[in-house]
Amino acid sequence: MTPPRALTIAGSDSGGGAGLQADLRTFFACGVHGMTAVTAVTVQNSVGVSGITVIPPEVVVAQIRAVATDIGVQAAKTGMLATAETVSAVADAMAEFPSLPLVVDPVAASMHGDQLLRDEALDALRTRLFPRATLVTPNLDEVRLLTGIKVTDRDSQRAAAVALHAYGPRWVLVKGGHLWTDPSCVDLLYDGSGFVELDGPRFDVKDTHGSGDTLASVITAALAKGRSVPDAVRLGKGFIVESVRNAYPLGAGVGPVSPLWRLPDADAFLRME
Template sequence: MNNLAKALTIAGSDSGGGAGIQADIKTFQELDTFGMSVITALTAQNTLGVHGVYPQTLDAIEAQLDAVLSDIGADAVKTGMLFSADIITLVAQKLTAYRVNHIVVDPVMIAKGGAALLLDEAVEALVKKLLPIATVITPNLPEAAKILGIESIDSRTEMEQAVKELHALGPRYVVLKGGHLSGDEATDLLYDGETIHVFSSSRFDTKHTHGTGCTFAAAIAAELAKGASVFDAVKTAKAFISTAIKHAVAIGGGIGPTNHHAYKKESLSS
C-alpha cells in the first residue's frame, strides 16, 4: 500500500457527481492510484446544468495545497476548474514550489450546459503561468481556440496547426481533443514538439457525455503517477474514456455522466 501511486486533482466540486473532483477521484480509483483533492470551487450542478458557482477563498485553496503536498506529496497533479486569475496564479506558484513532477492541465472553461467555469480575464493567467509548467495540456477545440485567440478550429488540418501553436506556449506535450468535429470517429492529436500522434476511437450515439474532459485528463494523470510515458498514458486514457462513454449512465433529465467503472469491468471480463 505504501507504494501506491498518488494523484492529486485541483478542481471544482460537481454536486451531481459526473465531472470535476468527483469524476477525477473515481477515475484515480479505477486506475489503481490513491486520489486526493484540492477544491477550488463548489458548484450546484446536475444533469440539467450548473445552477451556481461558489469559488473558495485563496486562503482555503492554499491551505489544502500545503496540507496535501507538504505531507503526502503527489506523483502527478491534474488541474481542472480554476475559475479565476488569482487561483491560477496561486496554483502555479505552489506546484512550482513543491516541484511536482507531472502536471496535467485540463483548461476547463465552459460546462456542457454553457455555464462559464473560467472568467475571461483568467485566460491570460492560464496561458502565461500554468501552461509553461505543464507536462500535458488537454484542451478541446473550443478551449484551444479561446487560448489561441482564434474564432474556431473546424478541420483536421486546423487541428494540426493548432496543436503546434499550443505547444509553442510552453507545455511539454499537447493533446488536442477532436470530439467536437463531425465524423464516425473521435480523433485526438498528441504533439511532443516533433511528431503528431493520432488517437482515434469510435463515436458513440449518446448525449450522456458529462465529465468526459475531466475524466480523460484524470486518467492521463493517474497513468503518469504510476510511471507511464506520456504516449502510453494518453493511449490508456483514450481507451478509458471511450469505454466510459460507450457505457454512459442515463440518469437525470439532461446530459448524464460517463461510466467510470466500465473500463475496469471490461478489463476484468476479457
Template sequence: MSKVAQALSIAGSDSGGGAGIQADLKTFQERGVFGTTAITAITAQNTTGVFDIHQIPLETIQSQLKAIADDFDIKAFKVGMLGSQEVITCVANCIKKYDFGYFVLDPVMISKGGVALLQENATKALKEELIPLCDIITPNLPEAKALTNIDINDKQSARKAALKLQEMGAKIVIIKGGHTDNSTSEICEDWVFTQDEEFTLSAVRFDTVQTHGTGCTFSACITAQLAKGNSIKESIVLAKDFISAAISNPLNIGSGHGPTNHWAYSLKDKNV
C-alpha cells in the first residue's frame, strides 16, 4: 500500500490552466500530494473570459468516480464547478456511495468575468444535496450571499451567513472576504467558523488583477493538507499562506484576470 497522500478534485476543466481541475492538480503537486480527477465540464476560457461550456455526460462522471474509488486511497477531496442540478445530484449520490475522506466544497457559481457557472435551478440542489454532506465550505462573498441571501460586509454579518450554512449541514464555514467593498483597507480577512470556535485569517491586501483561480487553489490546498493528515485548522491556516503567496507573486500571464502563481509558496518554503 502506497504511503503517498492521494486527493481527488471533482470539477470543471479550464483550458486557460488557471482555475478548475488544472489549478487543483498544480496545487496538489506543490503540496506533495498525488492528485486524481473527475471532470464535470470542459470550458473554453482564457484570462479574458469563458467562451464555451460543455457538460460531461452523467454516466461518464459516474464512471470516473467509480474508477477512482476502485483503485486509489483517497483521503480528502474537493468539489468545484458542477454546473447543473443533474450533475449535483449525480455527484452527491456518488459521494454517498464512496468513501473519499474529508469533503471540501468550493461552491463555484460565477466566473471572474461574471459568467454564470451554475444554472439558476441548481442552487436549491446545491443547498439540499451537497452542503449537508460537506466538512468544509469555502464561499466568497457573492457566493455566500447567493446561498444565504445575507449581505456580508464584516465579521458579524459573516457569522450570520455561516450559521445559516451550518443549519444547512456544513460543519465548517470559511467566508472569504476578498470581495469586501473596502478599498482603503490594507488587510484582507477571511472568517472561519467551526462548531467549536471562530477565527480570522488575515493577509496584506495585494492590488492585482492576477487572481484567476484563487478560490480553486485555496480549497485545493486545504484538501491536500487534509489528505496528508494535517488537522483542519492547520490545513486552513497553511492554505491562507499558500494563496497569499500565489497572489502576491503574480506571473502576469494574459491580458485579463491572470492566474495565480502556484509555485510561489514552495519557493519560500521548500518543506512541502
C-alpha cells in the first residue's frame, strides 16, 4: 500500500542534523514517503556552516511540479528558502495547489539568533508565503525578525502570535523553546480566535540541532495523514519532546535531536538472515 506523501522544500545539511535530511528522517519515522525540492546546498557540520550554494528558483519550482503532478503530495513544508526570489517562486508554485496543506518553518535565524535572511527575503515571507500557509512555526528569534516583538513572557508570546496571524496564515505556532526564563517549554497555537498552550519539559541539553525542522516535519506528516492542525501540532509536540530527550552528541559541536526513538528495534536488521 502506498503511504501518504509529504514534500519538503528546504536546504541540504551535509552534516545530516537539520534541513531536508532531518525532514526525510522524520517523515520516515512517521510512516510517510518523503520527497524533496532542494533550495540550497550547505557545507555544514556540527560546528557550523562554512558555505552555501543557492539553487536557482526555477529549478526549485521544477522539482515541486515534478513530484506534485506525478507522485502526488498530501502535505508540504518549507525550511531554508535562502533568498527573496526563492520565497516568491515557492509562493507562486504553491498557489498552483491551493488545497495542499503547507507548513512554513521560516528559517530566518541561526541557533545563536543571528539573521540568516536579508530584509527583502523576510518581507517576501510575510507578504508572499505566509498568506498561503496553513501553519507557520517560528522560534522566538524568528518572531523578533519578522514582527519586531521580543518575546520575554507569555503575554508578549501572545502578542507575537496575533502579529504573525495578521500576515495571513490560518494558524500560528509560536515556539517557546528560546524563552529561557520559563522553567517549562510552552508553545502557543493561535488561529485568530483562540489560543492553545502546549506545555512540555525543558531539558538541559546542548544537542538540539534540527529541532525546528523535526517539529515542522512531524506536523506535516500528520497533516498528510489527514489530521487536523490542532491534532497535528499536539502530535508534533509529543514527538519533539522525545526527540530532544533522545538527542545525541555528534562531532565537536552541536548534535541533533533524534527521531530514531520511534524505531522499536533499530538493530533488528542486523539479526536478519
